[in-house]
Amino acid sequence: MAKMLPRVSMVTLGVSNLAASVAFYRDGLGWETRVQDDVAFIDCDGFILALFGRADLAKDAGIENTPPATFNGMSLAHNVGSPEAVGEVFAIARNAGARVVKQPHKTYWGGYSGYFADPDGFLWEVAHNPFWPLDKNGHPHLPADEA
16 A cells, blocks of 8 residues: 655645745745746745735635634744855845844754745744755755664
């Protein structure tokens, strides 16, 4: 019997204004963005981030397009190699028009992180976790369990 592997292939954000979101991610953050029909795709080196009109995404899923909650219980994360890099990425996001939600700071768990929101309020955490090594491509890896 087949099973679902623990892997995320694509994350789709339902956005209120596709052009504004493309401008934020492409022009502001500098992420290469490919627009096909009414969807924008960003290759995130291991998964695809898609930007799709919120009403169209709800219709595609067959659900009602209800007003967004203040907090939808989700954040996306961008891990970097140092606390200084957190600040550098935050400066880029701020200059792109991101709304700073929580300034970068030392965390209770021994790292350094902060949160910003994109034009639709989707939360992004920029974090340095000294306990999760980054590989040569910048991907974090969970440490081996200690026996």
